[in-house]
Amino acid sequence: MPDVSLLMADGRGPKADGHxxxxxxxxxxxxxxxxxxxxxxxxxENQIVRFIPEDDLVPGVATWKPSxxxxxxxxxxxxxxxxxxxxxxxxxxxxxxxxxGLAKKLxxxxxxxxxxxxxxxxxxxxxxxxxxxxxxxxxxxxxGERGSGQFADITWDxxxxxxxxxxxxxxxxxxxxxxxxxTKPRRSRRLELVADMxxxxxxxxPVAYEFFxxxxxxxxxxASFGAHQLPTFDLENARYVxxxxxxxxxxxxxxxxxxxxxxRMRQGRPGxxxxxxxxxxxxTQTAANADEFVxxxxxxxxxxxxxxxGDETAENITERTGVPVATIQRLARExxxxxxxxxxxxxxxxxHSNGLFQAAAVNRLNQAAKTVNQPGGLAFAPxxxxxxxxxxxxxxxxxxxxxxxxxxxxxxxSPPAWKVADALRRVPFIVSFAPFIDETSAMADLILxxxxxxxxxxxxxxxxxxxxxxxxxxxxxxxxxxxTRSTADVLLEIARGLAAPLEGMPTSFEAYLNAxxxxxxxxxxxxxxxxxxxxxPAWVAPVFDGDASQYPFHFMPYASTAFYDGSLAHLPWxxxxxxPMTSAMWSSWVEINERKAEELGIHQGDVVExxxxxxxxxxxxxxxxxxxxxxxxxxxGQGHTNFTRYATNRGVNPxxxxxxxxxxxxxxxxxxxxxxxxxxxxxxxDSLVLFGGATRERPEWAHGRGDDH
Amino acid sequence: xxxxxxxxxATAACELTSPGQPKWNDPSVGKSRWGTDPVFTxxxxxxxxxxxxxxxxxxxxxxQPFPFSHQIHLSKGAQCxxxxxxxxxxPRAGLPSINTCMICHSQIATxxxxxxxxxxxxxxxxxxxxxxxxxxxxxxxxxxxxxxxxRAKVECSTCHGNQAEQTVARRAVDMDMAFCVNCHKQxxxxxxxxxxxx
Numbered sequence: 001m002p003d004v005s006l007l008m009a010d011g012r013g014p015k016a017d018g019h020x021x022x023x024x025x026x027x028x029x030x031x032x033x034x035x036x037x038x039x040x041x042x043x044x045e046n047q048i049v050r051f052i053p054e055d056d057l058v059p060g061v062a063t064w065k066p067s068x069x070x071x072x073x074x075x076x077x078x079x080x081x082x083x084x085x086x087x088x089x090x091x092x093x094x095x096x097x098x099x100x101g102l103a104k105k106l107x108x109x110x111x112x113x114x115x116x117x118x119x120x121x122x123x124x125x126x127x128x129x130x131x132x133x134x135x136x137x138x139x140x141x142x143x144g145e146r147g148s149g150q151f152a153d154i155t156w157d158x159x160x161x162x163x164x165x166x167x168x169x170x171x172x173x174x175x176x177x178x179x180x181x182x183t184k185p186r187r188s189r190r191l192e193l194v195a196d197m198x199x200x201x202x203x204x205x206p207v208a209y210e211f212f213x214x215x216x217x218x219x220x221x222x223a224s225f226g227a228h229q230l231p232t233f234d235l236e237n238a239r240y241v242x243x244x245x246x247x248x249x250x251x252x253x254x255x256x257x258x259x260x261x262x263x264r265m266r267q268g269r270p271g272x273x274x275x276x277x278x279x280x281x282x283x284t285q286t287a288a289n290a291d292e293f294v295x296x297x298x299x300x301x302x303x304x305x306x307x308x309x310g311d312e313t314a315e316n317i318t319e320r321t322g323v324p325v326a327t328i329q330r331l332a333r334e335x336x337x338x339x340x341x342x343x344x345x346x347x348x349x350x351x352h353s354n355g356l357f358q359a360a361a362v363n364r365l366n367q368a369a370k371t372v373n374q375p376g377g378l379a380f381a382p383x384x385x386x387x388x389x390x391x392x393x394x395x396x397x398x399x400x401x402x403x404x405x406x407x408x409x410x411x412x413x414s415p416p417a418w419k420v421a422d423a424l425r426r427v428p429f430i431v432s433f434a435p436f437i438d439e440t441s442a443m444a445d446l447i448l449x450x451x452x453x454x455x456x457x458x459x460x461x462x463x464x465x466x467x468x469x470x471x472x473x474x475x476x477x478x479x480x481x482x483x484t485r486s487t488a489d490v491l492l493e494i495a496r497g498l499a500a501p502l503e504g505m506p507t508s509f510e511a512y513l514n515a516x517x518x519x520x521x522x523x524x525x526x527x528x529x530x531x532x533x534x535x536x537p538a539w540v541a542p543v544f545d546g547d548a549s550q551y552p553f554h555f556m557p558y559a560s561t562a563f564y565d566g567s568l569a570h571l572p573w574x575x576x577x578x579x580p581m582t583s584a585m586w587s588s589w590v591e592i593n594e595r596k597a598e599e600l601g602i603h604q605g606d607v608v609e610x611x612x613x614x615x616x617x618x619x620x621x622x623x624x625x626x627x628x629x630x631x632x633x634x635x636x637g638q639g640h641t642n643f644t645r646y647a648t649n650r651g652v653n654p655x656x657x658x659x660x661x662x663x664x665x666x667x668x669x670x671x672x673x674x675x676x677x678x679x680x681x682x683x684x685x686d687s688l689v690l691f692g693g694a695t696r697e698r699p700e701w702a703h704g705r706g707d708d709h
Numbered sequence: 710x711x712x713x714x715x716x717x718x719a720t721a722a723c724e725l726t727s728p729g730q731p732k733w734n735d736p737s738v739g740k741s742r743w744g745t746d747p748v749f750t751x752x753x754x755x756x757x758x759x760x761x762x763x764x765x766x767x768x769x770x771x772x773q774p775f776p777f778s779h780q781i782h783l784s785k786g787a788q789c790x791x792x793x794x795x796x797x798x799x800p801r802a803g804l805p806s807i808n809t810c811m812i813c814h815s816q817i818a819t820x821x822x823x824x825x826x827x828x829x830x831x832x833x834x835x836x837x838x839x840x841x842x843x844x845x846x847x848x849x850x851x852x853x854x855x856x857x858x859x860r861a862k863v864e865c866s867t868c869h870g871n872q873a874e875q876t877v878a879r880r881a882v883d884m885d886m887a888f889c890v891n892c893h894k895q896x897x898x899x900x901x902x903x904x905x906x907x
Contacts, residue, residue, distance in 0.1 A: 059795040059801035061799040097838075
C-alpha cells in the first residue's frame with residue numbers, strides 16, 4: 001500500500017495522530033472507488049455474441065400462455081407469463097445471448113377444471129426447472145465408469161445414430177423383448193405414443209415406477225368399484241369427510257383441486273359447516289386442518305373404517321387400533337347421520353403389507369354411506385384409453401439389454417434391498433432422457449436431455465381431480481434455451497431411423513397431439529352401480545420388518561411438501577420453502593414425540609441415529625407433539641448424492657433404510673412397514689434449519705468462530 | 710484497517726467479471742477468489758458500476774457495436790417508429806434487431822461496406838448488440854412507459870433531442886426528475902408519486 005500522503009495532491013493527509021477525519025475518508029473512498037471502476041470495468045458486453053431474435057416481441061408487454069405442470073400426476077393446467085428478455089442460449093453449437101420471449105411466472109389456469117386458477121408451491125417453483133444453472137444443455141455420452149458422472153458432449157446426430165444401431169442389433173437378433181422403457185405412471189398421450197412405439201417394435205409395455213405410487217388403491221378400486229383408477233371426491237357437496245392418512249390437501253393425488261373444493265366445502269356454502277375428521281399416526285398438514293384428529297395404530301385404519309361402517313364392533317377393534325370405544329361409536333353415529341359423507345384413504349395406510357385390505361375397508365365404508373357416484377361422494381372420471389404398464393420388478397428380474405429411462409429416478413427412490421443400481425450396472429446400454437444428472441441418469445451411457453415442459457408440447461389426461469373427464473394438450477410457451485430435444489420427438493426420430501421403420505408413426509409429437517383421436521373416449525369405468533355392498537374385506541394383520549423388541553418405533557417416511565418424492569430437491573425455491581408443520585428447510589429431520597424424546601433424553605436439534613434392519617441414517621431430531629409415541633417420521637426428498645448443486649449431499653434419504661416389504665401380491669413397496677430404533681448420537685450440529693427459529697444454517701467459514709453462538 | 714478494507718474492495722472489484730457472459734459449465738470463468746458469483750451485489754455487476762451509479766454518473770456517449778447514423782435515416786424519410794416499433798404499444802420503444810435493418814437493406818445500399826458487414830452478420834445469425842443510451846437507475850424506481858406519452862402527442866425529440874442532427878445517438882437531454890415534473894405540470898398530467906415511481 002503506497003504512503004497515503006502521496007495520494008493527496010494538495011498535501012493534506014491523515015492527521016498527525018494517525019487518525020483520519022471524515023472528509024479525508026470520503027475523498028479516499030472516491031479515489032479508490034474510481035480506481036477500481038477504471039481497472040475492473042471495461043466494456044465486456046461487446047464481446048458477447050448476440051443472436052438475432054426469433055420472435056417479434058413488443059418490449060414490456062406480457063402475454064399469458066397455457067401449459068401443464070409436470071411435477072406430479074395431478075396434471076394441473078397452468079398459465080405462464082411470457083415477457084421479452086435477454087437469455088443465455090445455445091444456437092448452432094454456439095453460446096450467446098438472445099432477446100426472446102421468456103416464461104417468467106406460473107399461475108393456475110382459471111379455465112382448467114383441475115387447477116381452477118390455483119397452483120401449489122411446487123407448481124409455482126416449476127419455473128426454476130427451465131432456468132436451472134445445472135440443466136443439461138446438450139446430449140452427453142458417458143466417458144468414465146458407470147455412476148461416476150463423467151460425461152462428454154456428443155451431437156444429436158451421433159447420439160440418435162448410436163441408439164438406433166443398438167435397437168437395430170436387437171431387431172436383427174429377434175430380441176426386441178430386451179428393450180425396456182422405464183417411466184412414471186402418468187396418464188397422458190405421450191405415454192400412449194411410447195407404448196404404441198414399443199408395441200410396434202415388438203417390445204413389452206413400458207415399466208412404470210413411482211415411490212408414492214397409488215397402484216394399491218387402483219387395484220382395490222378395481223375390485224370394489226370396477227374402476228382401476230383413483231377416485232375424485234366431491235368435497236364441495238360433502239357434509240362429512242373422514243380421511244384415513246390421505247394428505248389430500250398437501251401432497252396426495254390432486255392436491256390443488258382438493259384444496260379448492262375443500263375451501264368451498266368449509267367456507268363457501270350456507271348452513272352448518274361440514275365436519276372433517278382425519279385418522280393417522282402423525283399430524284400432517286391435512287390433519288392440522290381437521291376438526292378432529294384421531295390417532296390410530298399404523299396398519300389398522302381399515303379396521304376403524306369397518307367399525308364406522310358397522311361391520312365391526314367398536315369393542316372388537318379398540319385394542320388393535322388403539323382408538324377408544326366411545327370415539328369409534330361417536331364417529332360411526334356422526335358418519336351415518338351427516339350425509340352425504342365420504343371416506344378418503346391414501347398415503348401411509350396403503351403402504352402396509354395389508355394395504356389392499358385397508359383400501360377395501362374404506363371402499364366398503366363409502367359403499368355403506370351410499371355416496372359412490374353421488375353428490376358429496378366419490379366418483380370416477382371417464383378415462384381415455386389407459387396404457388397398460390409393468391411393475392419395476394420386471395426390470396430387476398429380467399435384465400434388459402437396452403433400457404430407456406424417462407423422468408424417473410429409481411436409484412434414489414427404491415429401497416436398498418431392491419439393488420436397483422446393481423441391476424442397472426448389469427444393463428449393457430442405458431439411455432436417459434433426464435434434463436439433469438441425478439443418481440439414475442449418472443448410470444446412463446447416453447443422456448439425451450429433454451426440453452423443459454415450457455419448451456415443448458405437453459399433454460395430460462389426469463385420472464382424477466375433476467368429475468368430468470379432463471384432457472389437455474398445449475404447445476410450447478417459449479423457444480428452447482439449449483440444444484435439448486423433446487423426448488417424444490427424439491423417440492419418433494429413432495423410430496424413423498430403424499432398419500425396419502415403425503409404421504403409422506406421426507411426423508412429430510405435435511402432429512400426434514393435433515391429429516384426431518382414433519377410437520374415442522372410453523366409457524366411464526363405473527357403469528355398474530356399486531353402491532351395493534360387496535363381500536366384506538377380511539382383516540389381515542400388517543407385517544412389519546424388524547422385531548418390535550429390538551426396533552420399537554414405526555418408521556413413517558412421508559412425501560415432503562416441497563420435494564414430493566425427492567424429484568424436486570434441485571429447485572432452490574423448494575429447498576427454501578419451510579415445511580408447513582415443522583418450518584424446517586434446507587435439511588432433513590426426524591420427527592419424534594415430545595414426551596418420548598424427553599424419556600430418551602433427546603432435545604430439539606440433537607443428532608439421532610435411526611436404525612432399521614437395512615441400515616441407518618443420522619439426522620437432527622424435531623420434537624413434535626402431534627406424532628404417536630411409538631412412531632418416528634421423516635420427510636422423503638433430501639439425501640441426494642448426485643443431483644445438482646442445490647440437492648447434492650444435503651440431508652439424508654429415509655428410503656435408504658426401508659425394508660423391501662410389499663403390499664400383498666401387488667409388488668408395490670410397503671414404505672410404511674419398517675420398524676426402527678432411535679439413539680441419540682450427539683448434540684445439535686446446526687443442520688436443523690427452522691424458519692424464524694433460533695437455528696440458522698451457517699456457511700462453512702462461520703464454523704469455529706467464537707462469536708456465533 | 711479501513712484503508713486496508715477499501716483497497717481490498719478495490720482489488721476484489723478488479724477480479725469480478727461482468728455478468729451476461731456465458732459461463733455455464735466452465736469452471737474457469739466467473740468466480741472470485743472466494744468462490745462467489747460474478748456479481749458485486751444482486752443489482753450490480755461490479756464495484757465500479759455501483760460506484761458510478763452512486764455518483765449518478767453516466768456517459769453521454771455510449772459505445773455502439775455499429776456506427777449507425779440517425780441523421781442519414783431520418784433525412785431519407787424514415788420515421789422513429791419504423792425501427793423503435795414498441796413505442797406506441799408498450800412501455801419500451803425497443804432497439805431494433807438486425808432483421809429490422811435488413812427489411813430495407815436487403816435492397817437498399819447493398820454495396821456499402823457497412824451494409825455488407827451487417828448482411829454478413831445476419832447470414833451468421835448474429836445480432837447487433839446495441840447499448841442503451843437512455844435509462845433510469847434502479848434506485849429511482851421509475852417505471853417509464855413510452856406508449857402513454859406518444860398518445861399524449863409528446864414529440865420524441867422532447868426527451869431524446871433532435872436525432873436528425875445526431876449520427877450515433879447520444880444523451881442530448883438530461884432526464885432528471887425536474888425535467889419530467891415540469892413537463893407533467895405544463896401538460897397537466899398527474900404529478901402523483903405513484904404515476905412514475907412504483
